[in-house]
Amino acid sequence: MAEKVIGIDLGTTNSCVAVLEGISATVIANRGGYKTTPSVVAMSETGKRLIGHIAKRQAVTNAENTAYAVKRLIGRPWTSPAVQAVKAAVPYGICEGPHQDVRIKLRDQLLSPSEVSAYVLQEMRAIAEEFLGQSITKSVVTVPAYFNDGQRQATKDAGRIAGLDVIRIINEPTAAALAYGFGRDVEGKVAVFDLGGGTFDVSLLEISNGVFEVVATAGDTFLGGEDYDKRLVDWLVQGFAKEHRVDLRSDTMALQRLKDAAEKAKCDLSSVRETEINLPFIISTGKNQAYHLHRVVTRGKLEELTLDLTERTIQICRQTMEDAGIKPRDLAEVVLVGGMTRMPKVQELVAEFFGREPCKGVHPDEVVAMGAAIQGAALIDAAAAPDMLLLDVTPHSLGIMVAGGYFHRLIDRNTTVPTSKSHVFTTVRDDQTSVKIVVFQGESDRAEENELLGEFVLSGLRKAPKGEVEVDVTFEISADGIVGVSAQDKETGTEQHITVTATSGLTEAEIERMANQNQEFLVSSRAEEEVEKERQRIEKLVHEAEGLLPKVEEVLSGTPFGQDSLDNVRLILDDARAAVERRDAAALEQVAEPLVRTLNMFRGVVDSARLRPP
Amino acid sequence: MLHDGSRKARELIQRGLEHYARGRLREAVLVWQEAAALAPEDPRARSLLAFVRARVRERDTRPAAHAARDTLESPIPGFLASLTLVEADERASDPADGEWGRVDTRRVLAGTSELAAHEGGQDARDAADTWKELPIQNDDMGTLKGFAPPFGTPPATPTPSLPPSGTSGPAPSQPHPLATLAPSRSASPYPPAMVRGEQSSPPPHATKLRAGARGLVDECRAALEEGRAESAALAAELALQLGEHGGSPGVDGIVDSTRSLFERAFCACIGDMKCAPIGAMPSEELATRGFDHRAAFLMSRMDGMLSVGDLLDIAGMPRFDALRLMAALRRAQAVDMVPP
Numbered sequence: 040m041a042e043k044v045i046g047i048d049l050g051t052t053n054s055c056v057a058v059l060e061g062i063s064a065t066v067i068a069n070r071g072g073y074k075t076t077p078s079v080v081a082m083s084e085t086g087k088r089l090i091g092h093i094a095k096r097q098a099v100t101n102a103e104n105t106a107y108a109v110k111r112l113i114g115r116p117w118t119s120p121a122v123q124a125v126k127a128a129v130p131y132g133i134c135e136g137p138h139q140d141v142r143i144k145l146r147d148q149l150l151s152p153s154e155v156s157a158y159v160l161q162e163m164r165a166i167a168e169e170f171l172g173q174s175i176t177k178s179v180v181t182v183p184a185y186f187n188d189g190q191r192q193a194t195k196d197a198g199r200i201a202g203l204d205v206i207r208i209i210n211e212p213t214a215a216a217l218a219y220g221f222g223r224d225v226e227g228k229v230a231v232f233d234l235g236g237g238t239f240d241v242s243l244l245e246i247s248n249g250v251f252e253v254v255a256t257a258g259d260t261f262l263g264g265e266d267y268d269k270r271l272v273d274w275l276v277q278g279f280a281k282e283h284r285v286d287l288r289s290d291t292m293a294l295q296r297l298k299d300a301a302e303k304a305k306c307d308l309s310s311v312r313e314t315e316i317n318l319p320f321i322i323s324t325g326k327n328q329a330y331h332l333h334r335v336v337t338r339g340k341l342e343e344l345t346l347d348l349t350e351r352t353i354q355i356c357r358q359t360m361e362d363a364g365i366k367p368r369d370l371a372e373v374v375l376v377g378g379m380t381r382m383p384k385v386q387e388l389v390a391e392f393f394g395r396e397p398c399k400g401v402h403p404d405e406v407v408a409m410g411a412a413i414q415g416a417a418l419i420d421a422a423a424a425p426d427m428l429l430l431d432v433t434p435h436s437l438g439i440m441v442a443g444g445y446f447h448r449l450i451d452r453n454t455t456v457p458t459s460k461s462h463v464f465t466t467v468r469d470d471q472t473s474v475k476i477v478v479f480q481g482e483s484d485r486a487e488e489n490e491l492l493g494e495f496v497l498s499g500l501r502k503a504p505k506g507e508v509e510v511d512v513t514f515e516i517s518a519d520g521i522v523g524v525s526a527q528d529k530e531t532g533t534e535q536h537i538t539v540t541a542t543s544g545l546t547e548a549e550i551e552r553m554a555n556q557n558q559e560f561l562v563s564s565r566a567e568e569e570v571e572k573e574r575q576r577i578e579k580l581v582h583e584a585e586g587l588l589p590k591v592e593e594v595l596s597g598t599p600f601g602q603d604s605l606d607n608v609r610l611i612l613d614d615a616r617a618a619v620e621r622r623d624a625a626a627l628e629q630v631a632e633p634l635v636r637t638l639n640m641f642r643g644v645v646d647s648a649r650l651r652p653p
Numbered sequence: 654m655l656h657d658g659s660r661k662a663r664e665l666i667q668r669g670l671e672h673y674a675r676g677r678l679r680e681a682v683l684v685w686q687e688a689a690a691l692a693p694e695d696p697r698a699r700s701l702l703a704f705v706r707a708r709v710r711e712r713d714t715r716p717a718a719h720a721a722r723d724t725l726e727s728p729i730p731g732f733l734a735s736l737t738l739v740e741a742d743e744r745a746s747d748p749a750d751g752e753w754g755r756v757d758t759r760r761v762l763a764g765t766s767e768l769a770a771h772e773g774g775q776d777a778r779d780a781a782d783t784w785k786e787l788p789i790q791n792d793d794m795g796t797l798k799g800f801a802p803p804f805g806t807p808p809a810t811p812t813p814s815l816p817p818s819g820t821s822g823p824a825p826s827q828p829h830p831l832a833t834l835a836p837s838r839s840a841s842p843y844p845p846a847m848v849r850g851e852q853s854s855p856p857p858h859a860t861k862l863r864a865g866a867r868g869l870v871d872e873c874r875a876a877l878e879e880g881r882a883e884s885a886a887l888a889a890e891l892a893l894q895l896g897e898h899g900g901s902p903g904v905d906g907i908v909d910s911t912r913s914l915f916e917r918a919f920c921a922c923i924g925d926m927k928c929a930p931i932g933a934m935p936s937e938e939l940a941t942r943g944f945d946h947r948a949a950f951l952m953s954r955m956d957g958m959l960s961v962g963d964l965l966d967i968a969g970m971p972r973f974d975a976l977r978l979m980a981a982l983r984r985a986q987a988v989d990m991v992p993p
Binding site (some may be wrong): 070071072092093097290291292293319329470510571 | 791877878880917925926927945946947948949953954956958961963966967968969971972
């Protein structure tokens with residue numbers, strides 16, 4: 040069977056998996072029939088790992104042990120403002136890891152964001168394997184265009200922990216454009232408007248000769264569909280409180296039902312003008328009474344409640360276009376990504392702002408995974424996408440800090456790798472005998488606003504007036520994405536260098552350990568499933584035997600050896616019941632054979648008794 | 654081997670439990686008496702008879718106003734109301750039974766209101782009004798598709814219904830079988846000291862109450878062994894409610910010590926844990942059945958895809974409570990099971 044590569048859109052709120060079948064990408068539905076799976080992981084009271092829909096359905100009632108929106112944390116250092124913002128916003132525990140990275144606390148376990156994301160990736164892998172009927176080891180995973188090397192590496196690590204070889208990380212807007220076939224029939228500038236469950240991004244792509252370049256990207260990592268749901272929930276809670284002086288937020292079960300219902304109503308209102316939210320027995324009054332919640336919500340009401348959110352997305356688009364010096368009329372296409380873009384008001388404002396109707400041919404919450412699947416297929420089989428030029432590019436500019444704290448770019452973003460570039464710098468002070476090379480990655484002209492990758496000192500320079508001594512700085516990026524930076528005194532040939540490898544915050548040993556633990560967990564889960572299956576089989580046999588026992592007793596009690604036989608089978612049944620009770624694999628195995636024999640004997644006795652003439 | 658008398662007695666015990674659960678105490682007592690006569694060696698029928706009588710007697714010994722106030726707070730008011738009704742019936746129809754015959758006629762439902770108001774002032778008058786609202790009929794049980802409420806009677810007319818579109822509001826003030834499922838020791842009709850077993854002397858008939866609890870436990874065990882899963886679950890439910898109702902030192906202990914048995918009974922009633930439950934009633938109908946908010950929450954998680962095991966994980970309540978609730982829903986045929 041030919042090897043398949045799956046494309047995974049590892050989203051902040053939902054994830055999606057697709058595979059290229061023939062010439063078109065197929066989005067794979069999960070066991071529940073949904074084509075997207077919530078990126079939610081929880082630990083139940085019994086320590087069971089819950090992933091996807093099941094985890095989402097208990098997210099409010101088990102809030103402290105349910106991790107969501109982990110993508111906002113992945114690959115970020117503990118000190119990052121984004122991490123602190125997430126910490127303040129989520130009910131689950133977040134703490135500092137051993138390498139100044141982040142750890143998520145779920146019950147008694149401390150998990151890295153890569154580990155939690157690995158559980159989601161593993162679920163997506165399982166969905167694909169079940170659909171394809173074959174083992175999957177290779178994948179293409181998408182990330183936001185603004186992800187830095189550390190975040191991309193952390194996403195790759197998540198793949199490794201999940202037992203997946205992430206053969207390529209691609210930008211989400213690029214994947215969306217690929218799914219629309221851009222690069223073949225559309226060239227020029229394309230805007231990708233991505234309003235998902237938890238984040239909003241707008242990216243401007245320049246597509247030329249099959250190369251997709253992200254010209255500009257911006258967004259808000261705390262703006263998405265959940266905020267729309269929240270507005271609806273707030274409205275319902277306030278209305279209910281006004282009517283009954285009961286705060287539905289005080290009851291987690293009520294709040295969970297309310298959130299689920301609000302999300303469903305929001306989705307419904309994309310296709311109908313009004314919908315009902317009907318929640319019988321939403322909360323108890325404590326006196327053998329319960330309140331019902333029944334409200335009619337119109338599309339207009341939802342739009343009114345969320346207008347500022349939608350307008351905020353347009354403001355971000357306007358700012359991004361202005362910063363990039365691009366006018367709406369310069370765009371060849373506008374692509375909608377993310378489930379929230381199904382909302383008619385969002386589409387209306389997007390069309391109004393960009394002055395054109397956005398592309399709607401592909402489902403907005405599936406388009407990114409489809410693009411990833413197309414790229415994945417092309418990576419292992421060039422014939423799968425013959426017109427596509429597949430290039431690895433560096434997502435951010437690389438350079439060093441120069442006098443005044445400015446950032447000097449040596450390698451621009453979207454430069455294809457492998458690559459190498461050199462630049463000659465001079466000393467800035469008289470008699471300067473050493474220079475400090477501080478390597479950064481990012482797009483800001485101020486070095487400190489970019490990400491620090493490393494630093495080293497080149498010493499032993501000749502004492503001379505400033506500007507006289509020259510130092511040659513060379514940046515090299517290998518095909519594996521490893522960045523090497525060297526500095527050489529041109530006069531003496533003295534050289535220093537460092538190697539920068541993108542890191543997620545996890546060491547190689549940690550990744551290895553997590554991958555092994557995960558594998559062990561999967562094996563033991565399967566073993567438990569097998570034991571449970573066997574336990575149920577034995578329980579069924581015991582039940583059948585118990586049903587036949589009175590008749591067998593009746594028949595055998597009159598025979599010479601009847602009592603001995605009955606004592607014996609009762610012992611066997613007792614053993615079987617005990618094994619079922621204990622859920623002990625060995626005991627179940629031990630009782631299976633005698634139990635089957637006993638049951639066969641019972642059946643025989645009962646059958647012969649039935650045939651015997653009265 | 655069971656002889657015919659024992660088998661018949663067992664069936665009668667079961668039938669009696671079903672009557673009892675529906676509030677038809679007179680019928681329950683009659684069939685249990687028959688069972689006791691058929692199988693004198695079987696202690697269950699006798700202990701169940703003693704149990705019912707003890708309950709009536711015990712309530713009878715408390716001051717009327719107190720009883721009325723307790724009923725207002727009781728998690729299972731329908732239970733007491735049923736007893737009160739049956740007392741009156743029994744007194745008239747079964748004078749031969751000495752214990753029933755001693756029941757104070759003032760305790761009958763119609764009279765309690767006046768008595769409570771007389772003895773307890775305004776509080777008692779309020780409580781007495783609540784008495785009037787208690788369900789007194791159970792004729793609509795047939796519409797409940799075989800649902801056997803754990804205690805008490807089903808709602809009398811009018812049944813709780815959803816408010817008209819665009820409004821929201823409380824269900825009518827009627828006790829409901831599932832509303833009684835939530836453990837609610839704080840709402841016990843007995844003073845806290847009694848619930849905690851701190852009173853200096855045991856309440857009257859405590860021994861019989863304990864015997865009743867033991868009878869239910871025995872019935873649960875027997876039904877489970879005989880593959881009568883629903884009966885086992887029903888007996889477990891009744892025993893648990895008895896324990897939660899409080900008032901009898903030792904009953905809690907009996908019930909708590911047999912939790913694993915009850916759990917097995919509930920599991921057996923629910924069936925295959927791999928099956929995926931799905932709501933079998935529209936929400937409008939559910940509302941008229943008076944499910945409580947916890948049952949409604951559990952049902953809202955059921956989608957025909959999540960298995961029973963999954964639901965237990967996400968129920969937002971202890972596993973035992975979720976199993977108990979799910980067994981009650983199963984018995985009510987409020988859910989269907991989709992095979993794995």
